[in-house]
Amino acid sequence: MTHKYHRGVYNLIIRFNRECAVRKVRGAVLLLEPGLYIYTGSARGRGSTSLEQRVRRHLAHSKKHFWHIDRILQCRSAKVVAVVFAETRRNAECRVNAALAEDPRITVFGNGIGSSDCRCRSHFLMAKGPLRSLIFRVRHAYERVGLSPHVLKDSLMGLNLQTR
Secondary structure (H helix, E strand, C coil), X not given: CCCCCCEEEEEEEEEECCCEEEECCCCCEEEECCEEEEEEEEEECCHHHCHHHHHHHHXXXXXXXXXXXXXXXXXXXXXXXXXXXXXXXXXXXXXXXHHHHCCCCEEECCCCCCCCCCCCCCCEEEECCCHHHHHHHHHHHHHHCCCCCEEEECCCCCCCCCCX
């Protein structure tokens, strides 16, 4: 990311090659089966809370675990394989997440993940189908809510999208 992206919404597309058990903040265990998952997040600031820095933080190996997604990404079988994002000053996180959940091949997974500050059931979704098709469907969800999406794949922009 050479341009400084300050405010916006993003989706991490995560592949799990093996089953992974994640202990949530309040002790419940979330069992993740192999496959593709989508996490929806937002960034509304500058500096460490900018869109670019938020995505970089999610991709970092060592970090404090503030959010459920931090615990999910610590699984050895988790790999962020793509990031879809859009700059916007509007609060679009829930609208993008809802547009994704309308897709019959995407289901809401894990109550309360990423949605502690809104009324959404979860901002963590499980997806069916190949990665290429999923990226297309995520981009389409952004367009349906009036946003212009950008896509980073694990070989682009000098980012190391391998989380472990």
